[in-house]
Amino acid sequence: MIYESFTYESNFETYKLSNGIELFFFPQKNNKKISFNTFFNVGVRDEEKKHSGISHFLEHMMFRGSKNYPDFKRLATAFEKYAGDWNASTGYETTDYSFSGLYTKNSHNIVDLFYDFLFYPQFEGIEKERQIVLREIEDDLNHLGHLIDSDHQALKLLWPSSTLSRPITGTKDSIESLSFDDLAFYYKSFYVSSNMLLTLSGPDEAKDWIPKIDEKFSLLEEMKTITRKKEILPNFVGPKVSLIEHPDNQYQVHMIFPCQNEWDQDYPVYSILDSLLSDGYMSRLSYRIREEKGLVYDIDSSVCSYNDSGTFSIYSSTETSMFHLFLPELLKILSNLSKNKITDEELERAKVRSLMRLSTLTYDKESYMHYVARSYFIKKDPKLDLLCDKIKNMTKNQIMSCAERLFVKRNCGLVMIGPKDKGARGYALNMIEKYL
Known part of the structure; x- marks a missing residue:
């Protein structure tokens, strides 16, 4: 059988930082690319209906500046100095922040910058970012005002009253109503040590990042997330x-x-x-x-x-x-x-x-x-x-x-x-x- 020859290199190494945060290292032999990701266990399914889209809006606001780089231009310039990709994505159940680039002798310095970016956001320029998100929402609507994303419409058909029926970007009304205090409370509730996972992939030499990661991320206090309501999806009855x-x-x-x-x-x-x-x-x-x-x-x-x-x-x-x-x-x-x-x-x-x-x-x-x-x-x-x-x-x-x-x-x-x-x-x- 042809398929008997397939092999699966699914191994990764597990590390626990001084404050209990877990880090998974994924070795990549003969590959100089390095990727550092921080996953937070939060997404659309954690949102209140009136705050629909807050996970995605918060992800946008994280890029507006940090403590040491207090606006978008300075923060982006600092990241792009390392000639890598700095990005984020919001889903229904997780939010991911990432940096990927080439491993070099001094590339571990990105850890300081990444930590500052994640845990000292300034939330400046909220009105400018609100308009950007509203433009993103409008891009998914046709001239009749109908959302023409078939994935969203299909989930809405299956479970119309669930969080899965909501667009990740939120709605015009919900985004216009979000305040600085809403974003700050959501951030403090879910961007905590007990609600995150760190992953690192790269050549074996990239393990020299791990002490640096431990030094920075162990500064986070051990905090729990707020109590979440468990959603039970109703049984779908078709057609x-x-x-x-x-x-x-x-x-x-x-x-x-x-x-x-x-x-x-x-x-x-x-x-x-x-x-x-x-x-x-x-x-x-x-x-x-x-x-x-x-x-x-x-x-x-x-x-x-x-x-x-x-x-x-x-x-x-x-x-x-x-x-x-x-x-x-x-x-x-x-x-x-x-x-x-x-x-x-x-x-x-x-x-x-x-x-x-x-x-x-x-x-x-x-x-x-x-x-x-x-x-x-x-x-x-x-x-x-x-x-x-x-x-x-x-x-x-x-x-x-x-x-x-x-x-x-x-x-x-x-x-x-x-x-x-x-x-x-x-x-x-x-x-x-x-x-x-």
Whole structure:
């Protein structure tokens, strides 16, 4: 078997700083690139509704200046002196601040700067940054004021009253209402030692950063986060179809099925299903709908994971005149996965491609560090060995059984973004009822 030759270098070293903060070091042999990340266990799912978007707005405000570099220009100049990338990202459950560049003899000096940046923000220029975030929000709206991000609309369809239904950037009203005191309280509540993880990747010599990191980050007092309310997502009952009006001659289609997250026993099966459906030109969706029928330019599937749930999505765009041909073909392929026998060749190909993605993850240290951080915050084992073994030993019956549970009408949501058509939504519901 081809996939038996895959290996997974998923090892990392664990260090504990003097004040208890954990640091994971990811060795990169024969690679001079170094990446230093600080993950905070906070995101959109920790926000009050009236403060929607505060995690993302706070991330923006962190760049406005620090104690020793009290404005954006001086702070940016200090970071860019090291000729690396200084960045941040906000998600539903974590926020990440990072610096990456080339390892050099004196590159560990970035630790002082990074610490000053993270723990002495000045929050200057709040009105200027507010306008920048408002422009970002407007960029995702069409001229009708509709948010045309299909990922957001799909989550909103599944769990309309949950934090997952909110845009990461917030809304115009929520951003306009946020005050300096709101940001300061949120920062003090969640940017604390008990709510963070440090990761460092680079050549073995980069370990000389660790004493410097300990010296600086051990200055943080041991503080706990505020008590959080645990959100329980309601059970989705489908089928449901949402049509978002957008002037175009195509429908942007996002079909979504709630599923388990990446630490669940079913997750390896989702990976195989993803490969069977859309990984490569010979996958079922790509070959049938694109190559044989010519109904779309591209079609893709993906699995997304959250702390307590997951989603299996299928994305494509098709001309409005082709939609009545496209949708039945898509639904028949999904329905047949639990009925049609998977060939040995097809299974071998799906396993190889699934394992290739996992193998790539361990070499792409940025992605792997994010996976490890998510696992750390919910106290799960991030090792990939078990996941890989499950994929290698996956049987056809396991795959078909999972497809039978996953791709059913009561578990199906469909978002269509395109021209207004009174009959399109009803047609889509009828097709889902007929084929799933």
